[in-house]
Amino acid sequence: MLLEISARKPFHCEPCRQPSEENSNTPHHGVVLIAAGAGIFSLVKAEGLPPYPLAEPDYSSKRQLDFSAFEAALSGLDPNRIAVMDTLVAEVTLLELQVLMNNGQFSAEELVTYYVQRIRAYDMDKLNSVLELNPEALAFARDLDVERAAGTVRSPMHGIPVLFKDNIATGEGMHTTAGAWAMRDWQPSRDAFLVSQLREAGAIVLGKTNLSEWANYMDVDMPNGFSVLGGQTRNPYGPYGTLGSSSGSAVAAAANFAAVTVGTETQGSIILPAKINGVVGLKTSRGLVSRDHILPLVDWMDVPGPIGRTVSDVAVMLSAMTDEDEKDLVTFDAVEVAGTDYTQFLVAENAVGKKLGIVVQDNAFIDQMIADFELGEDSASQFRQAMIQSNDKVRMQATPFVDIGIELVEVSAAAMPSTPDLSAFIDYGFRSALDAFLTDLSDEAPVRSLAEIVDINSADSDNRAPYGQGYLESAMKSPLTPDEYAAQVAESMSVADDLGSLFEAYALDVLLSDSQIYAATGFPALTVPAGYGEDGQPEGIILIGDFLGEDNLIIIGYAYEQATQARQMPDLDKTISEIDSMVNR
Template identity: 45%
Template sequence: MNFQEYSAKQAQRQASQEHETLRRPLDFTPFEASLAGLDAEDWQAQETLMLERTAAELSELQAGGELSAEALTRLHLRRIRDLDQGRFNSVLELNPQALNDARRLDAERQAGQVRSPLHGLTVLIKDNIAVAGLHNTAGAAVLRSAVATADAPLVAQLRAAGAVILGKANLSEWSNFMTEDSVNGYSVLGGPTRNPYGPFDVGGSSSGPATATALNLCTFAVGTETAGSLIYPGSQNALAVLKPSRGLISRRRIIPITEAQDTAGPMARTVADLALLLGALVGHDPQDPVTQAAQGFRLPDTLDANALQGKRVGVILPEDFAPELRQKVEQGLAAAGAVAVPLTFEEPELDWLGVMLHGMQRDLPAYLRDAGAPVTTLAEIVAFNSEHAEQHSPYGQTLLEMALDPERQVTDEAYEAARTQNFERATGALDSALEGVDWLLSLSNELSGVYSAAGYPALTVPAGQYSNGEPFGVTFVGPLLSDAGLIQAAYAYEQATQARPALPAHL
C-alpha cells in the first residue's frame, strides 16, 4: 500500500461516526454568558482582527490595546463550539477557568506586568499531558474519571509565561500504541479527529493539537512524540512542528510509551510561533535527569530568512515521490539559497517494538501509580477494555495485549541492550548522512523511527499539496541539540516558499 492509498483508507475510517458512543460533549456552561454577548457583526469583526494572525501580531495587538486576552480566548471558544464539536473532534475538554484566567492576565497587563511574549495567548494541550483540575486520559475509557492533581512541569511553565490554557486536545488513543489496526486521531473519549483540509488522513498521534491549530481554535498547541506523533500530523495539517532533542523538555506527568524516546513539542502555524512557544517549554527539571541537556540551551534572538544561504542540505525523498513535487521542494531550497544534495539513506535495523513494549510494561504502570489513577496495571486496562470491547476498544487492543503477554516480557537488561543498540545504530546512520551537509531534509515523518531513536531534533514545515489537495511537509533533521539552528533553517525555507495552503473558505 503506497502513501496515498494509506491516507485515503485512514481518512475513510476517520469519517465514520460508528464508534463515537463514549465521546464526551464539551461543557460550554462557564462561557455561555460571554459567548452570547456579541452579535454576528461583532463576531465577524473579531475574526477579521484575529484569525491567521501570528503570535507576535496577537501580542502586539494586546500591547496596543486593540485586543484583550479575554477577547482572544472567547473567539477561540466560539470557534471550538461552532466548528469543532462533532465535526473535527480536535478538542476533548475545555478549561472552565479559561476566561477567568484571561481576565486576570488582562488585569496584569493593565497594571504594567507582562510575563513574557506568550502573555494572553491561548494554548491547547494534548490529553496525555497533565493539567491540574482537568482530566488526563490518553483518550481511554478506563481513565475517563482520572483528573490531574498537579500540572506537568511544561504546563506550569506555560502558565508562568502568561499563556491561557484553553483545554485538552484529542489524540490517537494511548498515543497510537494500543492496536495494530489503529485509526489515526481516534480515541473512544474523543471520537475520530478529522483533517480540516479535506478527506485526508489527519495523522497521529498528536492529531487534536494539529487540527485545532490549523483551524485557528488556539494560538498554538503542545503535542507529544515517541516516533512520528508530532511530525506526521504536523505535516498532514500544514503546520510548523518540532520534535525537539531528547532532554530539552520535561516528560514528568505525561502519560508515557517509553522514556527512551518520549518528548513533548510545540505545534504552530508558523516557525516563528513555534520558536516562541518552545521558549516556554524548554527547562531543566531535577526530577527528569535527562533534561540536564536543557541547561544552557538558547533559542536564536532573531530569525534569519537567509539562514540557508550557502548551506548544503542532504535531500532524502522516497523513490515514488512525484517528480514535479521533488522539483518543487528542490526549488524551494534553491530559493532559500541552499544547495540540494540528493542522498540515498539506508535505514538501520532497530528494535523499536522491544523498547516500546518495555515502556508499556514499566513506564506506564509507574505513571499510573504516581498519578493516583483508577487503574495501576496494564492487566487492569486490558481486562477493562475486554469487558465491553465494542465500546472500550472497537479497533482492538493487540499492542496492549502483546505488552501483557508473558512471552513478550522485556527485562530491564534486554531493554537497555535494545535501547543502546537502537541509539548507536540511529546516531551512526544519521551522522554518516550528515557528513558533508549541514542538514538533512526528508518527507513528513519518513525518518521518524531513526531520529526518534537517536534523540535528534526534527522540524516539519509546509511544502505544498498533492494533486488531490492533501498537504505535505518537508522535515529538517539535525544533530543532537541543534534545535536552534534547525529552527533557522526551517524559517528560511518557510519564508522562501510560503507554502502553507489556506484553509477551505468555509472555515
C-alpha cells in the same frame, strides 16, 4: 511510480503506523512493501481498508464538551464582532497577537472567548479535535489582562490560549486521559513541568486536545485520530486522514481553535499529523523539553513539542518550554541551550550558506537493493527507473532551498542509518513505562496497571474499546526480560552516533528527509507546509536537525516558509459539509 516487491527477507512493520508519502491516509497494518523515495521502505494501503473520513463507531463513551463556564462571555460575542475577530486573528503570528493586544484591539479574555466560539461552531461533533475546555480559562485571561494594563507583559506568550494534548497532565480540576475510558476520571493534582513553564510565561491553558488513544497504541484496527473519549478527529482540509497520535493538536492549530498547541511524539506523532494537517510541528531534541507528568508510550523516546501555523509561533513556544527539570534528569543533557530565545533565529537571510542534505539513491545503492531483493531483469529495470524518478523528485523538492541561497549536499542513501525496529520491544516498553507511571501516582492513580486497564475495557468492549485493544493485550504478553529490554534500548539509541557521524561527515546543518531515523536518536525534526496535492490534501517538507540543532531547523524552516508562503487557511464550512455528506450517506 511505485514498484511492488515481494519481500524475500524478514520485514518487521513498525506499530507506529508510518504512512507512505504516496498515500498518507494509510493505517499502518494491512500493507504491501514498496520501493519508495530516499532509499527508505514505505507503506501503501492494501485493498479493503476503510477510506477517510470515517464515521463514528456505534458506542456511548464519547465525552461531550462543557461550555457552561463560557456561556455569558459567548452571549456577548455577537456576529459582527466575530467577523471583526476573524479578520484580526486569522493566520496572524503570536508576535502579531501581542501587538494587537498591546494596542487594545482585543483582550486575552476576548481571545479566549473567540476561540471557544470557534470550537463550538466547528469542532464539537464535527472535527473532534478538542476533548475538554478549561473552565478557569476566562479567569486566568482576566488576571493576565490586568497585568498587561499595569505594564507587565511576561513574555510573547502573555495572554495566549494554548491547547495541550490529553496525555500531558494539567492540574486545577482538568482531566488527563490519553483518550482512554479507564483514565476518564483522572484529575492530576499538578501540572506537567512544561505546562507550569508556559503558565509562568503568561500562557492560558485553554483545554485538552483529542489524540489517537494511548498515543496510537490501542489496536491495529483503530483509525488514526480516534479515541474512545474524543471520537474521530477529522482533517480540516477535507476527507483526508489526520495521522497520529497528536491528531487533535495538529487539527486544532490548523483550524485556529487556539493560537498554538502542544503535542508529543514517540515516532512521527508530531511531525506526521502536523504535515498532513497543514501546520508547523517541531519534534524536539530529547531533553530539551521536560517529559515530566506525561503519560508514556516508550518513555526513552517520548518527547513533547510545539505545533503552530508558522515557524515563528513554534519558535516563540519553544522559547518558553526549555529548562532543566529535576523530575526529568535528561533535561540536564540540554543545559547548554536551556532558556534560549529561539525567536532570534527568525531571520531568513541567516539561511544563506547553510548546508542542506538531500538523500539520493546512487547506482551502487540501487544495484545493492536489486541484489538484496533478487529482482528479475524486468523488475530490476522498473526499480531502477523508480529510484531515478525518486531522486528527481527530491531534487525538485529542494529547489526552493537553492533559490534561498542554501547549499545542497547529496547524501547517498547507503550512508543513511537504518531506523530501529520498535516492534521488537515496544510491548515491553509500553507496559513497563505505563505501570511505573501509574505506580508513581500512588493514591491519585485512577487505575494501578495496564493489566487493570485491559480488564476494565473487556468488561464493556463495545463502548470502551470499539476497535479492540490488541496492542494493550500484546503488551501484557511481552516475553522480554528487563535486561533484554535494556539491551534493545541501548542498541537502538546507539543509532544516534551513526546519525551524528553522518551530519559530521557531510558537514550538514539540516537534512531533508522523510525518514523517521531522528526518533530513536533523540534528534529534532521540523515539518513546514509545502503546498497541496491535486486533491487538496496538505503536503509538507520534513527537516531533521543535529542533536540540539533546533536553531538551524528554525533558521532554514523559517527561510523556506517565507520564500514559499505555502500555507492556506482551511475552508471549514466546506470541509464539514463535505465530510458530513460522506459519512452520512
